[in-house]
Amino acid sequence: MNIKLDDALASLKDRTKEKLTPAPKVLVKDGSFDVDKLPIGAEWHRLTDVVAVVFDLKSSTNLEKGRKPASVASIYDAGVGGVVRVFNTHGADFVDIQGDGGFGLFWGDRRYERAVTAGITIRTFSIDFEAQLKAKWPDAPTTGFKVGIASGPVLAKKVGLERHLNLQEPVWAGHPVNYAAKLAQQTEPELLAITASVWDAIENNDYLTFSCTCNGGPKLLWESATFDKIPDEERYGQTIENHWCKVHGEEYCNAILDGETKRSVVEAQRHARTLLGYGSPQLITLRKSRDQLRASLAEERRSANAEALVARLLRS
Ligand SMILES: [Zn+2]
Numbered sequence: 001m002n003i004k005l006d007d008a009l010a011s012l013k014d015r016t017k018e019k020l021t022p023a024p025k026v027l028v029k030d031g032s033f034d035v036d037k038l039p040i041g042a043e044w045h046r047l048t049d050v051v052a053v054v055f056d057l058k059s060s061t062n063l064e065k066g067r068k069p070a071s072v073a074s075i076y077d078a079g080v081g082g083v084v085r086v087f088n089t090h091g092a093d094f095v096d097i098q099g100d101g102g103f104g105l106f107w108g109d110r111r112y113e114r115a116v117t118a119g120i121t122i123r124t125f126s127i128d129f130e131a132q133l134k135a136k137w138p139d140a141p142t143t144g145f146k147v148g149i150a151s152g153p154v155l156a157k158k159v160g161l162e163r164h165l166n167l168q169e170p171v172w173a174g175h176p177v178n179y180a181a182k183l184a185q186q187t188e189p190e191l192l193a194i195t196a197s198v199w200d201a202i203e204n205n206d207y208l209t210f211s212c213t214c215n216g217g218p219k220l221l222w223e224s225a226t227f228d229k230i231p232d233e234e235r236y237g238q239t240i241e242n243h244w245c246k247v248h249g250e251e252y253c254n255a256i257l258d259g260e261t262k263r264s265v266v267e268a269q270r271h272a273r274t275l276l277g278y279g280s281p282q283l284i285t286l287r288k289s290r291d292q293l294r295a296s297l298a299e300e301r302r303s304a305n306a307e308a309l310v311a312r313l314l315r316s
Helices: 005-020 060-064 069-089 111-136 175-186 196-202 249-257 264-275 281-315
Strands: 025-028 043-057 094-098 101-106 145-160 168-173 192-194 222-226 236-240
Touching (some): 043 069, 043 111, 043 168, 043 281, 060 069, 069 101, 069 111, 101 111, 111 192, 111 196, 145 175, 192 196
Parallel strands (some): 025 043, 145 192
Antiparallel strands (some): 043 101, 043 145, 145 168
């Protein structure tokens, strides 16, 4: 008997290498994404655009200091538990909690509308949460929920042990959760923060960008802000201090969720400005082409991000 030992061992070596480094397979799942069907192993499911809302309880360490475990538990239950309910009310597609913070993910139809209204609802809830806390414990530190919102492509799969459902967790590779967390770290409960892409998606919605008619409105609600911890152009974001108005909040929130974008009172204001010379016909045309350019740049950025993400995973 004569065996080709060297060849056999060489081919086994190649086989082992191949088995140990499977190339990740990426399946685009826009429209059919299901967290429960996420694979465990080398395959990833891709969503082209996901909106992440990250929240973080301010001064949570100081809130715990000198308080009984039962009191701390009740603070977390009221606060973090309250935010989870907000996510549920606003139709979040996935929620993850880690102690004093966490995130909600939104994909599919009206993802930006659901995510941003959820952020404003958390901001509104946070005011009453802190007031009740201070009423019970006057020495409690200044607290409230810091909220950041970011968007972009993600790749998802489950990591953990196969056939052990309780030892599996979805992971979300990509920028949205990471960038939204950086915003939440850098902001304050009074200022909901969003990245450049989120602003691109909502800037033409009169219900989200202009205040109600109370207090001499409508007025522009957002201010430009630069978030240094974000390494790319997503850092050129916006912040909003406003929360839902007691009179108009519910009406506006539902209008946004129903996909309405134009308010006649804002249109009238724009028109008046045009008459006053704020916008000559040429300027308006210029602004329109700027808006189109911006929209196509945002689209380019999204697909470039998606390609970079896939390339990075294929390399790792
Ligand atoms: Zn109002």
